[in-house]
Amino acid sequence: MSKGHLSNDDFFQKLSQLFESSTHGSIYLSQKRMVYGENVNTGTPESTPGQPFPDLSPSQPLPLIVRASNGKSKEKRDKKVKLSTIVEADALEGFFAKYADVCKTSMSGLKKRDRSKQKEKLKAKKRKQGGGAAAGTVEVKKS
Amino acid sequence: MPYLATAQEWLTQSTLLLQARPSTTRITTKYTHASTIAKKSKSKPRRNAPPTESTALLTLKTYDPASGATLKYETDKAAEVGRLMMILGRLGRGMAGLEVREEGAEGEVKEEVKEEGREDGKVLGGAGDGKAAQQGGKAAGGAAGGGGKGKKKKGKK
Structure with missing residues (x-):
């Protein structure tokens, strides 16, 4: 010091x-x-x-x-x-x-955002609700 | 004191601690490499990452040696680094004895505020900001069709 x-x-x-x-x-x-x-x-x-x-x-x-x-x-x-x-x-x-x-x-060792998984989730949700834009949209916006 | 659940909560509590003890409180940011975490692969329940894949960890700690108060927050998400550093800057202003300015910082914190907006209102100095942030949060919530995650967290406290 x-x-x-x-x-x-x-x-x-x-x-x-x-x-x-x-x-x-x-x-x-x-x-x-x-x-x-x-x-x-x-x-x-x-x-x-x-x-x-x-x-x-x-x-x-x-x-x-x-x-x-x-x-x-x-x-x-x-x-x-x-x-x-x-x-x-x-x-x-x-x-x-x-x-x-x-x-x-x-700090490159931290976890990157996994977009492929989110896309799948979003697709699944869309299939269920028909046009729901939930968590996926928020995540994308943040970046 | 234990790990706090969200960065916003950590910010709120740390702001309060800094307001009370601005001269002795310090903030430590620890970045731990993935290889080190893999070595001590105990099951950590506070981490919601699956224990098989190890990533680096970022731990934020606010510590006041005079009172012994410790506040911690831990994350393994690269996406949070920018926001956390901005929080450090904000807390730094409080440390320096400057007024903690809130505007301009809200854009990025929005998402977290949506979850913890109510608690923000409790902060003495940040009361006005809490209101504004909540509005911002609402707007974001509306656009996103209201995330279920946020609702769950609000009910907790």
């Missing part, structure tokens, strides 16, 4: 590489409000009786820290990859749009 944070763009690049290089095990991504840090002003004052939870309404938006890791530890510690980046509040939207793209392309 003390190695410093990556810029958002570098983070995405490294994250793609991390996904490509790993073939088993898990990849962990996490996001959290950035509160601790030497060069970041947290903007959260001490709690007072008048305002017991100052972090509920910070005076200014706080950055997020987004981390990624391949979860290697103990005897595989030397293979551990840890990435982190700080996302400023005003950059959130763009960050997550890119983040989603990277994840969508990288």
